[in-house]
Amino acid sequence: MTVPKRPSTARPALATIALATAAVAQTGPPGNTAALRDNGHTLFSASCAYCHGERGFATALLSRRLGPGKAMLEARTDLTPEYVRHAVRHGVGSMPWYRRAELPDVDLDAIIVYLTAAKPTP
Amino acid sequence: MQRVLPHGVSASRFDAALAAFRGIVGEAYVFATDEDRDTYLDPYAPGRPESHAAAAGVAPASVEEIQAILAVANRYKVPLWPVSRGKNLGYGTAAPAMTGTVILDLVRLNRILEVDEELGFVLVEPGVGFNDLFAHLQAHGSHLWMSAPAQTWGSVVGNALERGVGYTPYGDHASKVCGMEIVLPGGRIVRTGMGAISGASAWQLFKYGFGPSWEGAFMQSNFGVVTKLGLWMMPEPEATLTLAMNLPRESDLGPAVDALRPLKLGGIVQANPSIANVVRALAMKSSRDQWYRGEGPMPDAVLEEARAKADVGWWNFSIRLFGLPEVNTIHAKVVRSAFAAVTPTEFKTTEWHRGDPLEKSGAAVPSLAPLNVVNWRGGRGGHLTFSPVSPLRGVDAVKQYRMARKRFEEYGFDYYGGFTAGERYLNHITMIIYDRDDEAMTRRARDLYTVLVRNAAAAGYGEYRTHVAFYDEVATTYAWGGSALMRLNETVKDALDPNGILAPGKMGIWPAALRSRRA
Numbered sequence: 001m002t003v004p005k006r007p008s009t010a011r012p013a014l015a016t017i018a019l020a021t022a023a024v025a026q027t028g029p030p031g032n033t034a035a036l037r038d039n040g041h042t043l044f045s046a047s048c049a050y051c052h053g054e055r056g057f058a059t060a061l062l063s064r065r066l067g068p069g070k071a072m073l074e075a076r077t078d079l080t081p082e083y084v085r086h087a088v089r090h091g092v093g094s095m096p097w098y099r100r101a102e103l104p105d106v107d108l109d110a111i112i113v114y115l116t117a118a119k120p121t122p
Numbered sequence: 123m124q125r126v127l128p129h130g131v132s133a134s135r136f137d138a139a140l141a142a143f144r145g146i147v148g149e150a151y152v153f154a155t156d157e158d159r160d161t162y163l164d165p166y167a168p169g170r171p172e173s174h175a176a177a178a179g180v181a182p183a184s185v186e187e188i189q190a191i192l193a194v195a196n197r198y199k200v201p202l203w204p205v206s207r208g209k210n211l212g213y214g215t216a217a218p219a220m221t222g223t224v225i226l227d228l229v230r231l232n233r234i235l236e237v238d239e240e241l242g243f244v245l246v247e248p249g250v251g252f253n254d255l256f257a258h259l260q261a262h263g264s265h266l267w268m269s270a271p272a273q274t275w276g277s278v279v280g281n282a283l284e285r286g287v288g289y290t291p292y293g294d295h296a297s298k299v300c301g302m303e304i305v306l307p308g309g310r311i312v313r314t315g316m317g318a319i320s321g322a323s324a325w326q327l328f329k330y331g332f333g334p335s336w337e338g339a340f341m342q343s344n345f346g347v348v349t350k351l352g353l354w355m356m357p358e359p360e361a362t363l364t365l366a367m368n369l370p371r372e373s374d375l376g377p378a379v380d381a382l383r384p385l386k387l388g389g390i391v392q393a394n395p396s397i398a399n400v401v402r403a404l405a406m407k408s409s410r411d412q413w414y415r416g417e418g419p420m421p422d423a424v425l426e427e428a429r430a431k432a433d434v435g436w437w438n439f440s441i442r443l444f445g446l447p448e449v450n451t452i453h454a455k456v457v458r459s460a461f462a463a464v465t466p467t468e469f470k471t472t473e474w475h476r477g478d479p480l481e482k483s484g485a486a487v488p489s490l491a492p493l494n495v496v497n498w499r500g501g502r503g504g505h506l507t508f509s510p511v512s513p514l515r516g517v518d519a520v521k522q523y524r525m526a527r528k529r530f531e532e533y534g535f536d537y538y539g540g541f542t543a544g545e546r547y548l549n550h551i552t553m554i555i556y557d558r559d560d561e562a563m564t565r566r567a568r569d570l571y572t573v574l575v576r577n578a579a580a581a582g583y584g585e586y587r588t589h590v591a592f593y594d595e596v597a598t599t600y601a602w603g604g605s606a607l608m609r610l611n612e613t614v615k616d617a618l619d620p621n622g623i624l625a626p627g628k629m630g631i632w633p634a635a636l637r638s639r640r641a
Contacts, residue, residue, distance in 0.1 A: 050253065050275075050490050057491040089157060094496045094503040096165040096215065099208060100153055101181040101227040 033113075040114025043107050044074070051095070058095065077119050081112045126159060126177045128200050128222040129636065136177065139198040143180045143224075146190045151230070153179035162208070162225050164217040164590070166496065166504040166558070168568045174217040174590055176203065179225040185349050189309045191226065192347075195623040196308070202226040203625050204347050206248035206280030211273065211493070212507040212553070213284070214590030219627030220639065231349065234258050236326075242266055243300065243326040245352050248279040253488045266355035269293050270486035273493055279351045283341045284587060287542060287549070288486055291392035291444055292356045294544060301325040301352035302337055307619035312336075312346070326352035342587070343611075344625035345618050356444075360476050362484045363443045363450040365457055365469035368403075368435025375437050375523060375541075376516030377464035382543055383514050385441075385460055390453050391543075393484075395439050396551075397519075398540035400425055403434035405495040405538060405555070419531040435467075442484045447475065498538070501557030506567055508574045509551045510583040514543055522550045525577055530554070533570035534563070549586060575599060594641035597630025612637070 044052075051058035052073045063071035070076060088108055091097040098108075127136050144152045153161075154177075162179055163171035177200075182188050195202050201218075204226040208216030216225060232249030237259070244266070246255065252274035259266060269288030271281055282295040292298050302314045315331035316324045329335065340346050369378060378397060385391040401420070404413065413428040414420045420428075429436060441457055443450040450473075458469060474483040481487055496503030508526070512518040519541050527537035530552075539552035552574075556567040572595060575585065579599035588596045600607055611631045615622075622633025632640050 050488055051493070057494045061494065061497065089161065091165050094493060096211070097161050099161040099179065099216070099227065099229075100158060101151070101179060102207065102229045104150070 036110050036113045037117050038114075040110035040112070043111050044114055047098075047103060047107075048073070048111070061093075073115060075119065076115070079115050081116055084108075084112045084115055126175045126222050128177050128224065129220065129639075131198065131200055131222075135198055136200065139194055139200045139224075140178060142194040142198070143178075143191060146187050146194070147180060147182050151181040151183075153181070153225075153227070162216045162218075164215040166212060166215065166506075167217070168504060168506045168554075168556070168564055168571065168589065168591060171217070173221065174214065174219065175221045176216075176218055176225045177222045179227045181227040181230050183230040185231075185303070185305060185311065188226070188228075188305050188347055188349060189311070192305065192307060192309050192623070195224070196621050199621055199623065200224055201623050201626050203628075204228060204248075206277030206283075207251050207275070209251075209276035210280065210284060211276070212505050212589065213587060217590055219590050219593055219625070220636070223626065226347065228347075228349075235350065237262065237264060237266065238326070239265060241327060242355050242357055243352055244268075244278075244355055245301075245326055245350060246278050247350060248277055248348060250278050251276060252278055252281075252486065256486070256488050265358045267292075267358050267485045268355060269295060269298075273490045274486065274488045275490055278353065279348060282351060282353060283348060285341060286587075287394060287544075289393055289396070289442070290356055290484065290486065292354065293394045295353070296338075296341055298354040299337055299341075299351060300327065300329050300354055301350075302340060302348050303350035304336075304340055304346035304348050306346045307621070307624045311349075314340075326354075339614070342629050344628035344631055345614060347624070358476065358485075359444040359446075361445070361447040361450055362474045363447075363454050364440050364472045364474075364484060365443075365454060366440040366472070367438070367461070367465075367467055367469050368433075369437040369439075369465060369467055370429075370435055372436050374435075374465060374467075376520045378437060378439070378461070378516070379514065379519045379541065379543070379548065380516040381460045381464045382441075385457060386514065386543055386545055390456050391441055392444065393442050394542050394544055395441050396540045396542040397437050397439040399523075399537065400429045400434060400436050400438075401498075401536045401538045402495070402540055402553075403438045404428055404432055405498040406492070407494075408432065409500060410498050410536070411500060418534050419536050441469075444484070447473075495538075495553065496555060498536075498555045499557045499563070501559040504556050504558040504564065504567070506554040506556070506571055506589055507551060507587075508554065508571055509549055509585055509587055510574075510578040511586050512548045512550060512583050514546050514548050519548055519550070521581070522548075522578075522583065525581065526550070526552055526574060529570060529573055529577065533566045533573075535567070535570060550583075593627055593630045 059071045088098050140154055159176055162176035182191055201223040203218035203223040205216045206228050228248040230249055231247040233247045234250055236245040252270040255268050255278055269290040269292040271286045271288055282299050285296040287293050301317050304312045314336045316322045316328050340348055414424050443453050496505045512522050530537040535554055542549040554567045554570055556563045558564055575595055584599055585596045615631050616634050622635045626633055626636045
């Protein structure tokens with residue numbers, strides 16, 4: 001996984017964390033609950049799926065750039081909490097960032113739990 | 123990291139203002155960390171985003187909280203920059219004109235207050251997005267269609283206030299506004315038109331009320347904070363009929379516009395067709411390096427080859443007819459006849475009937491797919507929109523196209539553009555797409571924009587909207603009569619906002635105390 005490029009205001013410490021953890025598959029943070037994951041699923045559908053759903057343009061773009069196996073965020077097993085948080089708050093590529101006013105930390109936390117939860121083995 | 127402060131406000135005074143804001147909205151809704159500040163920067167900034175850095179953000183949840191925030195801003199002389207959902211992409215996103223302004227983030231005012239199926243209108247707050255409105259209408263089985271711009275992330279209110287456009291017969295969004303509630307900089311609440319009557323029965327039905335009309339003064343302006351807005355909605359038609367055409371030659375533009383004009387003036391075509399060039403068509407579904415890896419603009423021969431392979435035209439457009447199927451059929455015949463006189467190319471026809479999947483109807487449905495075009499040049503894509511207005515005539519379209527394309531290519535960019543036809547005007551919407559990781563290219567994009575504005579003004583054309591970095595540049599082109607219009611704007615500004623706390627610099631309108639900051 002590539003670390004998103006940051007604008008000139010980048011704080012190196014955060015970028016470094018993302019780099020260090022990006023390639024490590026995780027099963028989600030401690031305290032992960034089904035309720036939180038379900039809430040994250042709902043929030044993902046409402047806030048992210050317009051682009052990152054099955055037919056979303058970002059899914060097609062990621063497929064072109066990273067390959068079909070990494071196109072669907074919901075199916076990925078290599079996303080880390082740090083990476084997702086960084087991508088949402090700082091943007092990736094042409095994806096703009098989300099402000100806390102529009103996506104509060106508590107909602108972002110739920111989305112992170114959902115995206116980084118263990119996936120069933122295909 | 124160096125702190126960003128409002129102009130002329132000390133750190134301690136700003137801290138006191140932030141504390142007062144927290145007292146109004148709560149700790150959780152004042153956003154003053156470095157990361158918060160960064161999220162109010164323009165992700166597509168044509169240059170250093172920090173040139174338009176916010177000092178903080180404050181997000182109220184009610185009109186009363188907005189009044190209280192304005193009172194604090196007046197007390198501490200802290201400027202505020204209202205944003206609805208902060209998705210004015212290509213025009214600055216949520217970033218303010220003046221560094222150090224505090225963002226008045228209205229995203230939490232997100233109530234759909236009224237949907238009137240019988241009379242066809244909605245009353246909404248600024249935080250309501252097109253996606254939210256669509257979901258609400260669907261969930262309630264509404265028979266009203268919203269009109270929306272190409273990407274639907276943004277605010278219904280914000281888009282109408284910025285005079286955005288959509289693709290149904292209700293696509294001139296500002297013209298469908300009927301009734302506003304506004305909080306003036308001093309805190310007084312005003313309702314426009316019929317809303318000035320207590321218990322008004324026709325606030326969202328009759329635009330004018332009694333006396334002067336004020337809605338227009340609060341669009342693209344910094345005279346007040348719009349907190350409620352009425353918008354007319356189109357009843358779902360029985361059918362739509364779409365006539366799509368890909369014109370193969372560059373020279374087809376002028377005749378196509380001339381064929382379209384009588385159809386628009388005569389009311390045969392009520393939506394606003396957009397005649398998009400080959401690069402715009404390619405960018406919707408591909409990136410530049412799939413076609414060309416050379417320096418400078420894509421040569422005509424490459425464009426022609428890409429055009430043929432991608433099966434798009436040099437100019438591409440759809441005319442969509444809405445209404446009774448029998449009427450659509452008659453109107454389609456008139457449209458085909460008008461274009462048969464100027465091109466041998468034939469329309470591809472598709473029809474939608476009530477009950478068919480909505481995606482094929484021409485109704486606005488949620489989509490962010492147009493964001494894909496910013497990836498055209500690779501890297502972290504940025505885009506800057508240059509959008510002058512001209513008469514609805516082929517000769518003007520061709521003149522504008524040639525002027526713009528020549529400059530785009532001089533500065534090393536592919537001309538990306540299209541002409542959206544209003545009732546009597548063309549809106550020439552072009553996009554300078556650049557790679558933000560390429561500093562030299564970003565600088566060239568800025569320089570190109572400035573040249574385009576000046577060239578257009580010299581030929582009598584002006585922009586209908588611009589990026590926050592170019593407000594002053596464009597405002598100075600509206601200079602007839604010794605800049606009489608700007609003087610009027612400034613007179614109103616100073617009367618309504620004597621402390622100059624609301625969106626200083628918006629559309630080049632600066633309050634008296636900050637007028638020397640005009641670029």
